[in-house]
Amino acid sequence: MADTNKQIAAIFDQMADVLQILDANRFRIIAMQKASRVIKELPNDVSTMSHKDLLALDGVGKGTADKIVEFCETGQIVEHKELLKEIPKGLPALLDIPGLGAKTVALLWNEANIVSIKSLEKALKKPETLTSIKGLGQKKIEAIAKNLSFIEQAGKRYTLGRAHLKAVYFVAQMRQLPEVAQAAFAGSLRRGRDTVGDIDILVAADPKHSAKITKHFVSLEPVKETIVSGKTKTSVRTKGGIQIDLRIISPDAYGAALMYFTGSKEHNVRLRERALSMGMSLSEYALTNKKTEKVIASETEADVYKALGLDFIPPELREDRGEISAAEAHKLPKLVTDRDIHAELHAHTHASDGLLSIRELAGLAYDRGFHTIAVTDHSKSQVQAHGLDESRLEQHIIDVHAVRDEMTGKINVLAGAEVDILSDGKLDYSNSLLKHLDIVVASPHVALAQTGSTATKRIIKAINNPYVHIIGHPTGRLLMRREGMSPDMSEIIKAAVERGIALEINANHHRLDLRDTHARAAIEAGCLLAINTDTHRPNDFNELQYGILTARRAWAEPKNIVNCFTEAKLQKWLKSCRP
Ligand SMILES: [Zn+2]
Ligand SMILES: [Zn+2]
Secondary structure, eight states: OOHHHHHHHHHHHHHHHHHHHTTOOHHHHHHHHHHHHHHHHOOSOGGGSOHHHHHTSTTOOHHHHHHHHHHHHHSSOHHHHHHHHTSOTTHHHHTTSTTOOHHHHHHHHHHHOOOSHHHHHHHHTSTHHHHTSTTTHHHHHHHHHHHHHHHHHTTOOEEHHHHHHHHHHHHHHHHTSTTOSEEEEOHHHHTTOSEESOEEEEEEOOGGGHHHHHHHHHTSTTEEEEEEEOSSEEEEEETTSOEEEEEEEOGGGHHHHHHHHHOOHHHHHHHHHHHHHTTEEEOSSOEEETTTOOEEEOSOHHHHHHHTTOOOOOGGGTTTSSHHHHHHTTOOOOOOOGGGOOEEOOBOOTTTTOSSOHHHHHHHHHHTTOSEEEEEEEBTTOGGGTOBOHHHHHHHHHHHHHHHHHTTTTOEEEEEEEEEBOTTSOBSSOHHHHTTSSEEEEEOOSOTTOBHHHHHHHHHHHHTSTTOOEEOSTTOOBTTTBOOOBOOHHHHHHHHHHHTOEEEEEOOTTTOBSOHHHHHHHHHTTOEEEEEOOBSSGGGGGGHHHHHHHHHHTTOOGGGBGGGSOHHHHHHHHHHTOO
16 A cells, blocks of 8 residues: 555544544544545555546545545645544544454543543453443443553564564464365565564455364464454454454455465555556456456465466565566576575584584484574674684594595585674684685674674674675674664675675574565675575474575575585585685
């Protein structure tokens, strides 16, 4: 939805709510609700439409059209401002509490003088003052108290890795039911975004089984409480705090629904525009002929894309970043998958802060079918990570070479290091030592609040060290915990291209650094990328999937990723970076 549409729909929604609180004429309320709905579903930007175009829309009368034009011209709607003056300032916020409608808000205001979330919280401490009000009652008050705590959770986001594990579990559990034909998670999680707000799960099933399916869902072990439960949609919160929405979809509409709930909103708007221009209409239920309303496609996403004249667009690309024109021209990238990864080039052993021996690490990599594993323990500045000083590193190289010789013919074991990029851009080991290593990953770990040119110069200095192959987690961010550096990424990419070295997508789900947009810019500039798990523990190899998702969001193909090279090509590349 265009921004203007979103803003106007929100204003109409709020006007409807305020009118309801004020117990205004029912038809005025309905008119506002209808206007909001029409604008939300409208594929075009209202600001580009004339008064006459607006009037032609079903559900838009003269009053509504006037207000839309007023907003487009002045950025506000006077009637909306006037309405807001008639109620206490803090009242609209109460409507954000799940299950709290305008009628109840009006009761709370008129009967208990509750004018804000703060005064509601205060009143809930003495619930008997509220339960005595006619139309409220104990059950309702308890529900309000419970839901109030949900708003504190709202807006909270979760890492991709954490949400993904939960979603995979729920989907597998829902598939156990014989009534469930298909189940999948949708939303930003399916698109592989680095953080998600909640989890959307869709199941395809005959609606007549919805009671049984819902019962199964709310009884699953991680569920702490049910937020709302209806025939086709149920929302729960897990013990860990994540909200999970379950939607039961009739199997013949599953594809259209999966597409709708996968989003992104922007991608869906483009698809709806395209459908309209082709005489069709796309909704969460189906792609239909606009005139005859006959269903053209709905069962699978592939059917819908095909009917729209498009190649199937993988979920990670559905961000309105050029994917639709690429799909139309049959020019979508052949996205990298986990099967394309043949090497891990950043991993730790218990020589620094890992839990594995060199032999265990090499064995795990071999079991995954990799042709190469690089042992890259921390350098001496990483004291808390037991980083290796020069003499320990020299011994470590000998130890790695011993395992390499043992594993010959199975897997290629590289002696490397994750060497610190110090705050001034110098590396933590001298070049005379670095040149003895098969591979050097240079990473920033300290002074991560650096911004602008200081950060840019620091990283570029490391890139220009003639023994470096990969810049590890280039900004040093930790999702929702640490912003990391904000260097000029285009300058860094340019320097990396000149040197022919790779920038890393660190697959650890707390990092995912480079992020998708930086990685996309790198690929477009012809920069090589690495996808590394930065393994410290045995299970860390599984983090690869999150790095892959990020790379796919960046339109990455195997040719862009050094971990996808054949053994010979990788060796050649490692040599080519060196003098
Ligand atoms: Zn690191
Ligand atoms: Zn590391």
